[in-house]
């Protein structure tokens with residue numbers, strides 16, 4: 146099969162098309178013919194040699210696919226040969242065929258294209274676990290989403306809005322702020338020109354956000370603490386601004402704040418399958434009712450994978466970058 150491999154750690158140009166053996170599904174797994182796959186920021190880190198695949202996983206990058214079930218352990222679930230599914234995988238997605246745990250496959254929602262389906266898993270599994278499970282966001286509460294125009298951010302805004310919460314988002318340009326508002330954010334803050342702490346406090350009558358979804362860390366944590374409400378939850382999912390941070394322990398106590406975070410890729414199949422069940426119960430109906438749609442910036446052909454990674458690195462995109470096999 147054709148696959149896109151990382152020839153050596155480096156820039157987008159190290160990605161190259163290669164011939165690879167077909168993966169073999171084991172117990173509890175299915176083989177998928179990949180129609181489209183999503184690009185995620187962690188793929189960039191893996192390409193640079195900074196985020197190695199977990200032990201036993203494919204060295205081919207790619208954390209999410211939309212594909213057709215070809216074969217495998219069909220007795221392990223309710224999948225049928227020929228069915229098109231969206232799957233979260235721990236690697237191997239940048240290929241014509243990919244193995245996925247049965248429990249991490251969800252049906253392609255009615256009315257969505259395979260390219261849209263490929264844009265769902267990584268963002269929705271991440272948002273569900275961090276915003277709703279770790280962050281325990283409730284209807285009526287306020288969520289502050291950093292990086293609101295990212296793949297993760299666009300999904301967080303829509304999912305939180307669909308759940309009945311109120312959303313404030315940050316983004317790095319006026320165009321990106323407008324995109325956040327169009328997805329449901331009641332306030333979008335350009336973090337280059339405005340202080341998100343002051344803007345969040347002003348918008349919430351000085352109360353602050355109940356949950357913050359952070360993908361910056363570093364100096365942001367202390368600032369986020371200042372605009373986090375009493376009993377607020379601060380959830381860290383990336384450290385783009387550095388992993389070392391200072392927090393105010395007195396404020397943490399006084400406002401009874403919770404500081405938490407997680408990474409998805411290294412978690413067990415059982416854990417991810419439980420998220421898949423929750424998504425199917427709660428979020429899939431939102432998609433089918435048209436209340437939530439993946440925001441897709443660009444769809445590339447697989448032969449243009451270098452350009453796809455260049456677009457991600459350039460940081461101009463709004464929403465997801467998706468690649469299809471022609």
Ligand SMILES: NC(=O)c1ccc[n+]([C@@H]2O[C@H](COP(=O)([O-])OP(=O)(O)OC[C@H]3O[C@@H](n4cnc5c(N)ncnc54)[C@H](OP(=O)(O)O)[C@@H]3O)[C@@H](O)[C@H]2O)c1
Pocket residue numbers: 184185186187267271291292293294295296297298315316317318321336360361381382383384385386407408409410457460464
């Ligand atoms: N922990 C997990 O399980 C998990 C899973 C998946 C992804 N992630 C992380 O989630 C993040 C988003 O992933 P993605 O694939 O959606 O990538 P992406 O589209 O490239 O998003 C990166 C985002 O970070 C924002 N950002 C960077 N510096 C910022 C700052 N100082 N203030 C506010 N926002 C800032 C960017 O905003 P502008 O473009 O507006 O500057 C951009 O929206 C990545 O860091 C990724 O590593 C974590």
